Amino acid sequence: MLLRSIRFKNFRQYKGDQSIEFSCDPERNVTVILGDNTSGKTTIVQAFTWVLYGSANFSSEDLLNLDVASQMRVGDKEKVEVDICLNHDNTEYIISRYEEYVCTGNGIHRHQFSSPKLFYKQPDGQLKTIEKVDSTIQKILPKELSNYFFFDGERIETISSKQDVTEAVKGLLGLTVLSNAMSHLNPRSSKSVIGKFRSSMDVDSSRKAENLLQQIESLTDRREYIGTELANVEDQIKHYEGQIELTENILREHQPTAILQRKREELERNIKQEKTALEDSKKRLFDGFNRNAIGFFTQPMMKKALECLDDAKVSDKGIPDMNASAIDYIIQRGICICGEVIEEGSSRHAHLIKERDYLPPQFIGTVIRTFKEKISMYQSFSEPYYENLKSSYQEIIRCKTRINDWDDELLDICDRIKGKEDVKKHEENLQDYKNRLRKLASEKDKLIEENAKLVGEIERLQRLHDSLAIASEKNTRIQSYIRYAEAIYEWIKTTYESRQHEIRQQLETRVNNIFAQMYHGSRKVTINEKFNVTLLTALGEEEIVTDESRGLETVKNFAFIAGLVDLAKAKIKEKTEDLEKPLSSEPYPLVMDAPFSNADEKHVTNISRILPDIAEQVIMVVMAKDWGFAETVMGHRVGKKYYLDKKSETLTYIKESV
C-alpha cells in the first residue's frame, strides 16, 4: 500500500479544504511535514486512523474546526471530512469519511455520522463505489497491523515492549494465518474440520452391512433350497396327477366289476354286522333264559294246574294264609289277639271254633284259592320273560335268514367277478394318490408362501444393506478427507513451528543489523518468544540487561519497526513458491509523528539514513529542529515536503515547500 494524498475539510485546525500529496517515487519515497509544537502534526497522523477505522485519539470528540463552528448560526450545518487516496495491489482507492454538525439553540452538535465511503478508480478513470467498505479496508490494511505503520511518538517508545506485540507480529509475518489454519483443522477438537469429519462417520455401518450381507446370504441359501424342494414337489405332483389319471381310466374301464365289488363289500359288511346282531340276540336269549330257567319249565305245569283247578270248589270264607293250628293256639292261650278273654263255651270260643272249620287242613277251598292267586301273580310276573325270550328267538331266526340270503347273494357276486381286475386295489391306490396329491399341494403352497416371504425379507435387507453400503462408501470418502486434512494439519504445524523459530531469528538478525547501523555503541538486541525486544550490553564475556535511556529506547524501537518492515518486505520479494503467497505481507508505508523527539543528533542521522531504504514509503511529521539533523542524510530521498503554518490555535495551513 502506498498513500497518495490526504484531504482535510474543517478537520480540527485544518479549516476549509486542505490537502497533502505524498511522494510515491521509489527513489524519493520520503514525505516530510514540518511543524512546531501544537501546529497539528499529531492531527495529521490521527486523521488516517479516523478515516480508515473511525477512531482517533483526541481529547475532544468534536472534530469541527472551531473557527467554522463559531461562525455557525442556528440551523446552519457544516461538514468535517477527510479523504485518503491510496494505491493498493495496483488499484487506486479513495476512502472518505465525514461528520455533519448542526447549530441549535443549545450549541453545536454532531448531527450525522458517516460510514466510510470507498471508491476505486476504474481503468477509464471513473470512480466506482465499493459496497463492502469495512471488509475492503481490512484487506487493504488490517486494523491490528495499523499500529505498526501509523506511529505517534508514544507508540514508538513502547512498541517493542508491549505484551500484545506477539499476535500482531505473527499477523504481519504470516504466522497468524498458519495458527488459525491449525486451529480450524485441529484433530483434537470436535468442532474442527477433522473433528467434524470424524463425527460425520457412521462407524457401525460397515459391521451392520456385513451382518446384513450374511443374513441375505443365509436367506438366499434357504430360497435356493426352497426352489429345489418346490421343483421336487411339482415333479411329484405331476407324477401323482399322472397316476390318478391312469387309475381313474382303469376304474372307468372296470366300472361294472367295481359296482359288483362294491356290492360284495357291502354284503360282506352287512353279513358281518348281521352276525354280530345274531350273537347279541343269542346272548340276550340265553341270559334271559338263565334268569328264570325254573319258571320256564314250571310255567306250563302251573297253567295245567290252573286248568285242572278251574272246576274245583273254592270258598272265600276262610282267613287267607291262616291255618287251624293258629286258632287252636289262641283258644289254648285263652286270650284273643284283640285281648278279649276266651273261655270255653263262650260265644267267642264258639266263634273261633267255627272259623277254624274254614281253615286248612279241615277246609282245602281256601288253600286252592290261595294257590290260584299265587299262580296268577306268578304268571303275571313271568309274561314279559316269555315275551322277551320269544322276541330274542324271533330275532335270531330273522338274522339267520338274512345272513343266509346275503351269503347266497355274495356267492353269486363272487362267481360273477371271479378272475376280474381287483378294482378295490386301484380304488385304494387312487385314494392314496389323491391324499398324497393333497399333501403335496399343501406343501407346495407352504413353500411358495415361504419363498414369497423370503423374497420380501431379502429385498428389505438388501435395501437396508444398500443404504448402509452408501454409508460405508461415505465413510471411505470421509476417511480420505480426514487423511488429506491431517496431512495438511501436520504440514501447517511443522511449517508454523519452523517458521516461528526462523522468523524470530530472522527478525532478531535484521533488527540487530539495523540497530547496529542506528546505534553508535556496542549493544545487542535480543527478541524473546513473545517478540519483546531487550538490549544487552557486553560485560566481559557475559551479556547483561542494562537500563535504557529514552533516546536509546527510541533507537531500539526504530530498529524493531524497521526490522519488521524489512522482514515483511523481504518476504514479499521471496514469493517464489505459490504456498508462500498467502503467508506474505503487503508493503506498507511508515507514517510517523515526531519520531525523533527523544533521539540525539547522531541517532536521528542514523535512523534517517536507514528508514527510506527499508520502508516502501516514509511519511514523517516532524519538528523543524529534529528535521535539521535528519535532512543531512535523508534530504536526497525527500519527494514531497510541507510545512504547517500555524496561524492560531484554531487554524493551521498546510503549505508545500519548494
Next chain:
Amino acid sequence: MTSKLDASQPLDEKKLNRLKLDILTLERDNLRTRELTNDEMVEKIRKLIEEEVMKCY
C-alpha cells in the same frame, strides 16, 4: 466427474498442495476481512477439502 476413493491409496500431492494453498489463502483473506466466524471457516475449509478430494483431473 469425481474420483474413486481408496483409503489405501497414497495422497495426491497436487491436490494436497492445492488444498494447502486454498486453505492458507482463505485464512489470510479472512484474517483481513473477518467476514467469516470460526464455525463458518471450519465449514468452508471442510467443503474445500471435500470438493478438491473428489475432483478428478
